[in-house]
Amino acid sequence: MSASYIDCYYSRTLDTSEIYPSANGRIEADICIVGGGLAGLTAALTLARYGRSVVLLETRRIAWGASGRNGGFVSAGYATGLAQIERRVGAAGAKELYRLSMEGVEIMRRNIADLDIKSAHPVAGIAKALRYDSRGALRASSDKLRRDFGLNLRYLSGDETREMFASPKYREAVLDEGAFHFHPLNYGRALAREAARLGVSIYENSSVMSARLDQPRKVLRTADAEISAAQVLFTTGGYTDGVLPELRSAYLPIATYVLLSEHAPELVQSAIRTSAAVLDDRRAGDYYRAVDGGSRILWGGRITTRTTDPRDIAAMLRREMVTTYPQLADLKVDVAWSGLMSYARHLMPQIGQLKPGVWFCTAFGGHGMNTTAIGGTVIAEGIAGASDRYRLFEPFGLVWNGGIFGKAAAQLTYWTYQATDAAREYRSR
Known part of the structure; x- marks a missing residue:
């Protein structure tokens, strides 16, 4: 039987329907x-x-x-x-x-341009946002990356951060203006078409x-x-x-979870006032961005070592979203999904x-x-x-993944990160 894509934002917005x-x-x-x-x-x-x-x-x-x-x-x-x-x-x-x-x-940016992958919808900018005051460490680390590698990084003060991301949680951020976010499934399918064209x-x-x-x-x-x-x-x-x-x-199979909100442009833009994506700096944090012209939110977060989906993916992620942006309390979830990543120790x-x-x-x-x-x-x-x-x-x-003990250690490490993140955020209040 032919396998199909799981129901998610990307499969709902495919550019073509070819099957190999x-x-x-x-x-x-x-x-x-x-x-x-x-x-x-x-x-x-x-x-x-x-x-x-x-x-x-x-x-x-x-x-x-x-x-x-x-x-x-x-x-x-x-x-x-x-x-x-x-x-x-x-x-x-x-x-x-x-x-x-x-x-x-740059390989990905060049492929999108050279193969004219309009359906990849690349959008410039990813911000790393902190929920605590780094006391100058964030600015110093971004300055070093800019000096050593020429990255296009811009430090954002607390006021600048909250102007872009209207959350009471964030204290400062760094905007990587050379990074971008896009539609990975349409990109991958375009690579396949070009590869097939070349034989x-x-x-x-x-x-x-x-x-x-x-x-x-x-x-x-x-x-x-x-x-x-x-x-x-x-x-x-x-x-x-x-x-x-x-x-x-x-390798360790690690699950992460993503939701897509309903279409609600005014509500979405009351929280996310920029086209840049957001990467929460917490090791146990979230990553999210506005999609469809700023009318929906694609919100990801949480990692676990379980390989089956929990029944409450949408509710779990929605709690994170509303905790970060209380003004989104009425924003409904359209669809939620998960995926397994491979991690080495x-x-x-x-x-x-x-x-x-x-x-x-x-x-x-x-x-x-x-x-x-x-x-x-x-x-x-x-x-x-x-x-x-x-x-x-x-x-x-x-490197050996540690078997069942490796999975247990990975899950314990994640819970430790969550506790550490929460404590650091509490001390910054």
Whole structure:
């Protein structure tokens, strides 16, 4: 049976209705990519531009998972901070990695422009907002990022912040005017169209059931097809199954939740008075933006290690929204949904070569838009022999996820973040 997109804002506003066939028969290619999210699509498009023959297999639909139903935020950085990266790779290595994340933003911006993806609806600006007084730390850190990397950052005082985001909660913010937010599902589908135009064979509803990866020609089997390729790239995320056990045991599936409000322009604009998106600085915080010309709110937040949806997603998120903006007490929810992201324990992407001819590019949870773009690009360069930039990620390899204890630790860490955030906010009252 053909899988369909889940009901969410993005699936309701698709730009086209094309469906790719399921894989059937014997298929040969230079490279087989497993996973049709943004990383796999970026790699497929890059490899096609290098003249390679590429087959892409997707279990459900193109960008069906977290790639097509996230917050739509595109900005530099990773799920972990620059200081943590420096501890692992040193100051010089951390700067190289951060510049790669900036390149990821530009790859996406360039794709939208070059492929004329109007349906991606990019909108400039993402603000990081604080619920406490950082006593100069926020301004200092943004000044350093501006000096070191040339980011277009603007510090906002409390009054400036509340003028844009009419909430009593926020004390200060930094606006990244070089970042943007957009429609990720339409973007992903546009990448697929361009890849297919360049000769990539894309197959939806084609789950890989087994893989023989130890011979010069790798063989993957779906229900109705056998694919032979010299190289295989796994770009699966939070829905990774057990075909490649090394990947399955190296990531944690983490759920996040999103709602779309009803159409209520005046009510929405009484709270959010800017086209910029908002990223609440709390580690256990929210991310949200006005969509449809400022007439609705797309609000995301919360993370859990549960892989099934709680029954009260809409009510849970709505409480967060109304606590932040009391004037939205009468704003109703139109639809709410969830998605699984993949996180490594070190909170960095996992990008590299597992064995000759077997590559991986995954674990983009927490900062997936720029990292899928640069990850898909550098791994494709590595496969094509065009560069070895993917090696910059080698210090962040396939670390064991800890099994059930890892999931428990991740959930406990999140609850600790919530408590810490609440205490810091209370002290700033």
